[in-house]
Amino acid sequence: MPCASTEEATVLGRSTRLLAGAMALACAALIGPSAPNDALFARSLPVEAPRDAVPNRVMTWNICNPCKESNASRAAEIARYAPQVIGLQEACVRDVEWIRQYLKSRYGLVYHVEYGTVLQHQGRCGGLPWRPGAFGQALLSAAPMTDHESVEYPDGGSEDRGYMAVTTTVGGRSVRVFNTHLAQRRQEAVRADQTRVLAAAVARHERAIVLGDFNAVPNAPELTRIWELSADEKSPCGPSSAADCEPTTDWQLTFDYIFLRGMAPVEHGVHLTSYSDHHLVHTDVGAPGPTRPVSTHAPSPQAVGPGPGA
Structure with a gap:
């Protein structure tokens, strides 16, 4: 009917x-949960939100699924910080479509979108049995994106996982942006294999930004390859200073990261939100940092990066 x-x-x-x-x-x-019921259940929106994206700001956010939060509220949180690029994890395509619509109609923020969906999952994203919703990652960018790539990890662990990548503009410079969601907790060996795949892709680029939910604390061995590609001696948070990292989850662990390669952090922030069990994490980037080799397994990287929760 x-x-x-x-x-x-x-x-x-x-x-x-x-x-x-x-x-x-x-x-x-x-x-299902991705239905556009936000008009009935939307919570209060920010009184003042930027009307233009901040050109050098990048953000990552696991929006939580299935949390049944209003997409209008999710859009309001994004508009509060107005990033040039934001990587979303646990994202249903239908939810992202509504988030983009609210960002444009209510805040004048226009974003392009690319997806790195790895599941067709009715339980996660609703839909009909013969047309279930697509679930995974999404990248929103105020500038156009090219060279889109979506890669599913050979082993996703308890649920299929992958990374996506695009080329876009951040801070007036072309950069390769990666967005990933690694295997769930207590699957360290699986995550180690996943970061091996991801690090090989990142190492091919002189300038890159890696966003995502890594489901691992800063000094976890499976993150070693990623830290090597984005090593920053001055970072207040890293594998040797995990105690200084601000938690990015409701269970007081640092799982969400923005790694920079060939770009320098200017400002970093972790923002508590009531619309997910993960906090929003943002970094404003500046000029490239110094060049120094950090690994014999990768090209000499221009590597500076904000530790998570710095």
Whole structure:
């Protein structure tokens, strides 16, 4: 039975309107957690939000799924900081479409989008049995993106996982941006294999930004390859100073990172949000840092990067 809109029933009388409303609710239940019910359940929005993206700001956010949060509220959180690029994890395509719409219509922030979905999952993202929702990563960029790549890790652990990459502009410079979500907790060996794949891809680029939920604390051995490609001797947070890292999750662990390669951090922040079990993490980038070799397994990297939660 087709899902009629309540607008189509406005001229048909009160009884028909009630019937249409019931049908709309039934359809929302059928479609699942990614249905556009935000008009009914959206929470308060920020009074003041930037109308233009901050050109040198990058952000990462695991938006939590299935948390059944309002996409209007998610958009409001993103608009509060207005990044040039934001990487989302645990993202349903339908949710991202609504987030982009709210960012444009309510805040004047226009973003391009690319996806790195690795699952077709009705339970995660709703949809019909023959057309389940796509689930994984997404990148929103105020500048156009090219050379999109989506890679599924050979072993995702308990759930398929992967990384995506695009080339776009941050701080007026072309840069390769990666967005990933590594295997769940207590799957260290799987994550080590995943970072081996990711590090090989990152090492091919002189200038790169790596965003994501790594499900590992800063001094976890599986992150060694990524730290080597983004080593920053001056960072207040890193594998040797994990105690100085600000937590990025509700369970007081640092799992979310922004690694910079060939770019320098100017400002870094972790922002508590009530709309996910992960906090928003942002970094404003500046001019390239000094060149120094940090690994015999990769080209000499221009490597500076903010530790997570610095």
